[in-house]
Amino acid sequence: MSGTSKLTSGSRVAIVGGGIAGAGLAASLLFNGRARGVALDVRVYSGGTEERTAPPALLTPECRSRLAALGCRIPPEWRAHELRGVEVISQGERELLPCAAGGLWVVDGWPRGEGGLDMVRHVLSTAASAQGARFVDRHVERVERQAPAPDAPTAVRNAGPLVVRAQGSGERFHAVALAAGAGPLLGDAFFKGFRPAPSMPAVQARLQGAMTGRDLAPVARLWVAPLPSVDALFLIPGASSVYALAFGAAVTPADLCQVLMMAARDGLLEEGFEVAALETTRLPFGPGRTLVAPGQLAVGPAAFGHPLQVGLSETLASCSRAAVALLDGGLDAPSLERRYVRDGLGELMEDAAAGARSITWLRRAGRRAPAAFVAARAKHATGGVYGGGVLGLSAPTPLGLLSAARWSGVREVVGSWLRTPMEPVPTFVPEVEPDLYYVVDDDADTREALTLLLESTGARVVSFADELALFCAVARRPPTAILLDVVLHWVDGLRLCEGLKQHPLTRDTRVLVMSGLNRPHVRQRALDAGAEAFLPKPVNPDRLLCQLTGRVPDPLAAPREVLRPAVVESFGEDRFAS
Template sequence: MILGNRLTSGSRVAVVGGGIAGAGLAASLLFNGRARGLTLDVRVYSGGLSERTAPPAVLTPECRSRLAALGCRIPTEWRAHELRGVEIISEGRRELLPSSPGGLWVVDGWPQGQGGLAQVRDVLATAASAQGARFLERHVDRVERQPAAPDAPASVRGAGPLVVRAQGGGERFHAVALAGGAGPLMGDNFFPGFRPAPTMPAVQARLRHASSRLEIAPVARLWVAPLPTVDGLFLLPGADSVYALAFGPAVTPADLCQALMMASRDGLLEEGFELAALETTRLPYGPGRTLVAPGQIAVGPAAFGHPLQVGLSETLASCSRAAVALLDGGLDAGALERRYVREGLCELMEDASAGARAVGWLRRAGKRAPSAFVAAKGRRTSVGIHGGGVLGLSAPTPLALLGAVRWAGLRETMSNWLRMSLEPVPLAIPELEPDLYYVVDDDADAREALTALLESTGAKVVAFADELALFCAVARRPPTAIVLDVVLHWVDGLRLCEGLKQHPLTRNTRVVVMSGLNRPHVRQRALDAGAEAFLPKPVDPELLMRILTGRLTSSGGSNERIAPLPPSETGESDRYAAY
């Protein structure tokens, strides 16, 4: 079964993970083995794949070539949705990085069918199965190195020294590859000292509109640092939906929702979207440190990557190089390290390191970030065999981007030392609409009661059960005031209030916060966020109307249950908190 340190015909190889990397490695192993006259027994453990968000896939020309080389049939309908380019946005500045004709295909069937990554995975799995790979719906718990005892049967001694433990059972293999993505990995359960690619938290979501919005030449967008906790927001349009991905060291689902509302307010998303799916995930954030052991190897996002790496070319490249390394001497740790890491992945890992460092510099570059992308794209850099650029484009390369954005970040830092920061003011601010009130509450009874109360005074009321459309509505049609609940579905009302007060288009909007959580710290947080008043639930109708109509003064009687607040930094003293 083995010849020296090489796999031979009949050798058994396990692939842990049945995603793009797992199916791609299985196909590449069998393809390269057959080219050498070897017949391998490849098993793919594909259990544990359960992404609710169903991300799309971006296929570059090189990625399509790699798929075709592995025997994949590329459906003609995959080219129906082509990106015109990627727009970079930061602090009001925008730059479009165009893609070459036929450059970027968005493969996606959601919500009627599968997401693009699942479709590509199925095509790869079909190609691998046609060559003899077997896919097992089992979740792997650990991999153990247990050489067979000398007195064990010949079938056991020849089955390999590695035992894959999956759902209570165990099978022996000569080599094992980890292709489980960048999520929670096996760590030392793969092999002692295994150090995969570092990861960064991310949140992904699917946005759906009431009607199909298929565009002839859509544009993807990267919004740099829309929030302090978000390093980047990536918006990828599909035929019937938009895929959103927010990443950052402390990003949360609430951060993504707030960033989406801001994107809608600024015209980056169309009005009326619905958040149809949302989940947390993790993205690779640089190269791994220890990726191999005798007969064991990590591929794809488990080995390297960065948040600006859009597309599948690098993952498929690691699969082909891992297959060659395993066949050339994969049972020897030194040979595997040399063939796979130092010779095979050297350039890819340099790109991963540069891409991860560029993310941090993009935030420092501020408004200079979009122009840094343009400058990096124009730089002449040596492109390696995989020709990888950032965001799925052929250029700029991660190294070119790192150099340009580092210089932009230093210039921006120096400029901030020499001048005061002036916030850009929108060119046109819509006029406030008198007697228009917005009510935001996920409780239908409370929402209807407040709507009826305000409408009884002759006011116009728009009620929101879903807070995601609020930012867009306020920016386009400013109300007299917003009555806002604290506990909402996606983002708490205090963060909503704070977000409204941080932008010139919505800063002057009056906000009254209400909540059944009548605690001093909640009241204080509401007022610190910029609320005009805090009211406990159930809301006193007369008290609410006095606040909204401006008839409430600091000299009100004790029966009004109102306490005046200290003057704010702007000299205002007209905010009140209800007891």
């Protein structure tokens, strides 16, 4: 290997990360190496690549072609759906961006099988293994540049200057590629000065019972800025579920759950869904700045990307360009920078920067955001040579979307100075049902006690152990009042109270907040959120009934025997003392 900047037969290459990018790079390296008569020794460190949520895979025609070129055939039966289009939603405005016939496949097998990304990864891994790649289920801690000692055995001196440290072991390689995805990466532990793609927090989930029907041609949805902390929400139909992804600089699992409740209220999801899997993740948010060193580079989401880039074409394109660059001049940093970053990834990185910037402008565009997609699509009819459209479509391109979103954002900001804010009036507002009460508490004994107490006065009660159905229930069937606990499973009751008070269909609903945290700041937060009253636990039944009905119940009219021992135990013996 001395005296050459290229990988030659017998060169050892390590790939850190066994996901789509890692398996794709391994297959590309071996395929391109064989075409040049170069036999490489490729090892993939695949530890830590599994995700509990198992996202689906969205495959464009170009993506399927790239996979086929690597020897990966996607069976048609893996296709859960062929999307009719992507619907963009913002502040009540909607626009459908249609897909071309045979365009966007949703590959998915969850929950009976694997998620689509895992299915594609296994196909790529199988293709790479068939060509000679070896997969090692170990997690890499760092990569060191360490020249062999002069008196080291010949095999060690020829093994390469890069040492990969993985769970206590160390092996030498001539080149190392980072394909570990976005988010917390090796940083300087990959090489000094390494600056990968910036990333943004996200939360993903699988929803069961959320299908809107077995449509022959379903749509995916992008909801722009549903909450101040959420830049956008994706809803993608899977095989037997819906995949949800929310992203934003301060997004949390509670934000995702609250947005899902809002989506069910607005008819974007079927009522009664359950969150079957949920986890935090990170998405690439622009291009990396320093991606190469002698014999080292980053590929896929570790190098560039943006949240509106939902397909795999760009990741696979970076794999093929990285393979060519490593074979042509991978051991020389200037050559690798020129061949891989400037010549290979130039347009892709420009798209990543434009896609990330467009998200800020889409938030500012507000209700004009859906129209911005349509305008960008009409002006820029086709994507670039890399198929760089957003949302898995051939158009609009990220640059075209940025231009349209910026113009829409400016118009919306200027227009907001000149017009009086007007809230859209719902077309139908259901009437409040008298003597109907909702009880929301994750404690079964408390729910039973409150239900029996209210039913003893002749009221009808619906209790919720899971708060995810609350927004939808209140919008469809408004109750007289809601008894809402603060500490719930997914979203705290104070946030739910705020959400109810912010929507025209539910803002007039009376809400009483309950909590065992009887502190002044909790009480004040409840009142600031719009609650009618704050009731410390254990709840005083006389005070509760007085708050709800304006009168204190007669103990003789509702004897303790009617309330059952469970109620007395829950509220306390002294509460029923005469």
